[in-house]
Amino acid sequence: MAEHCIDCGKILLGRSDKRFCDDYCRNHHYNQLHRDDNTFLRLVNKIMKKNQKILKTLHAEAKPRVSRQLLLALGFDFRYGTHKANQDNIERYNCCYEYGYRKLNEEDYIIAKIEH
Numbered sequence: 471m472a473e474h475c476i477d478c479g480k481i482l483l484g485r486s487d488k489r490f491c492d493d494y495c496r497n498h499h500y501n502q503l504h505r506d507d508n509t510f511l512r513l514v515n516k517i518m519k520k521n522q523k524i525l526k527t528l529h530a531e532a533k534p535r536v537s538r539q540l541l542l543a544l545g546f547d548f549r550y551g552t553h554k555a556n557q558d559n560i561e562r563y564n565c566c567y568e569y570g571y572r573k574l575n576e577e578d579y580i581i582a583k584i585e586h
Contacts, residue, residue: 473486475490475495476489476495477490477491477499478495518550518552518566518567521547521550521566522568524541524544526569529569529581529582529583534581534582535574535578536578536580537578537579538577538579541571541579548564550566551566555584563584569584570584
């Protein structure tokens with residue numbers, strides 16, 4: 471009895487344990503199985519990249535001290551980040567990749583490039 475590709479249904483030739491007719495079908499099948507997981511990861515990574523870009527731009531413009539309102543106006547999302555880090559073993563920063571921010575008071579934040 472002939473086996474069929476589990477993605478496109480074509481008859482398979484070759485090894486008896488073959489499941490896909492080619493790499494395209496194998497990748498397509500995997501991507502369909504993990505579509506929901508990948509969609510969520512892409513969304514979160516997009517938010518974190520945007521946060522990183524905002525911090526990087528403000529840091530490059532020599533604006534180390536910024537208001538919460540400015541960050542929000544630029545689209546910064548405080549819910550997402552990559553890690554927490556200490557700068558100079560003293561101050562704790564919330565980070566988005568290589569840039570971090572920390573709260574100075576209720577309205578102001580300081581931005582720094584975190585050296586590893």
